[in-house]
Amino acid sequence: MPKVLIADKLSPSAVEVFRRNGIEADVAVGLTPEELKEKISAYDGLAVRSATKVTSSILTSASGLKVVGRAGIGVDNIDVPAATQRGIVVMNTPGGNAITTAEHAISMMLALARRIPQANESTKAGRWEKSKFTGVEVTNKILGVVGCGNIGAIVADRARGLKMRVVAYDPFLSHERARDIGVRKVDTLDELYKDADFITLHVPMTDQTKGMIDAGAMTQMKPGVRIINCARGGLIVEEDLKAAIQEGQVAGAAIDVFEEEPAKSNPLFELEETICTPHLGASTNEAQEKVAVQIAEQMSDFLLTGAVSNALNMPSLTAEESERLGPYMTLAEQLGSFAGQLTESGLRAVTLEYEGHVAELNTRPLTQTALASLLRPMLDTVNMVNAPVIARERDIDVAEIKYERPSDYHTLIRLTVQTENQKRSVAGTLFGGDKPRLVEIKGIPVEAEVGPHMLYITNEDKPGLIGNLGRTLGDAGVNIATFHLGRAARGSDAIALIEIDEPLSPPVLDQVRKLPHIKQVKPLRF
Structure with missing residues (x-):
């Protein structure tokens, strides 16, 4: 029988849901971090609100923990990257309050x-x-x-x-x-x-x-x-x-x-x-009842059947699909994040095109992953589960297109974003079967590996850009890891995608924007 520890005050309805589903639920509110570390290894699930801090140290002690459920939206009190690293699913209840x-x-x-x-x-x-x-x-x-x-x-x-x-x-x-x-x-x-x-x-x-x-x-x-x-x-x-x-x-x-x-x-x-007021936004009887029941139902489904709902760090995939789609999920996330960080006006439509080998796979998780990454720069609660709902609420059309025709690459994903002001596309492939690469931005060929800190630059295709940019970054003590260039045609618009070892300070970023021939500079983080 799975066991869940409820470490914060939740509605008694949560305990009823767990027990009705055959899950043992213990309530221990107000534990110190040391007390929680001592107890947590005996449980498969941990249900919290905002009081309990689920830190990396606590997760390290959670040898049997499979899921952390947050009765509410914000997960500031949960170390999500640490949970992900340990294979622990983190769920929340968006919309409940x-x-x-x-x-x-x-x-x-x-x-x-x-x-x-x-x-x-x-x-x-x-x-x-x-x-x-x-x-x-x-x-x-x-x-x-x-x-x-x-x-x-x-x-x-x-x-x-x-x-x-x-x-x-x-x-x-x-x-x-x-x-x-x-x-x-x-x-x-x-x-x-x-x-x-x-x-x-x-x-x-x-x-x-x-x-x-x-x-x-x-x-x-x-x-x-x-x-x-x-x-x-x-x-x-x-x-x-x-x-x-x-x-x-x-x-x-x-x-x-x-x-x-x-x-x-x-x-x-x-x-x-x-x-x-002391953070009372979600503090009503009705809201606490909703989120308590919702998180108990989600955790029960996961522990009993493996179903995943409202997870912040795990796609809704079977074990077989997860292994096969893993590299494509990474590529889709990178494409969505790239486009999302460049989007500054209202989204109207999103199109995912699949060519080559990927078109033969289950692409729905890929589309949802790309969409979630696209929306995430402004919506921190979005994930691959609720991204389609959010898109529908905001009248954003989402389309998938699969091509049986051969592609220039063995496999290719292209993400096209239509905003109120313009249309922009970015495409990527897998090198060696599992290494994501960007191969096209706004129709301009480019070959780039994504790093943690990037600069995206659009510029006029004129001499001097590379030298001026390198000199400016060098004088600021910023090291260039990789430098990728592309242009539509000689003398026309060009792009540069540059990986740097650390983010630029606002003064240095301002210096780069003022360099000759530069039209746009956008710092990106992945």
């Missing part, structure tokens, strides 16, 4: 507009300070939604019910989808900042979004703006927000998540204009 989090954001916005917590504290202290707590209406105000995925769309819907006008910024939101949910899409954050009376954040924590609301961003906002963050701590530079409130640029902020949690002290706690 979307309504609850959206409702909390709306509640925070209304409390901020009417200064309800401050008035409550004052009144209970015996002070009748009616004139001190004059608020503002939300009717006819503009709400700026940054990140209009599942939660952001629910917030927009609720705000429209309050007769607010909603603008949204999301590179993956199509204009058709925006019309369907009743929001006006803007193409830049600056445009949203300029118009919005209230701004609510609903984006994941990524390299692109970390610290996105800083002093510079707040100077672009409408004076007197009010900011709500129920998404992730670290999206806002907290000291900059404090200064903007003190200077009057920002009228107030309602914050549920913080850069360091638990937040025992924080610069925002000192201000009367802020409302702070």
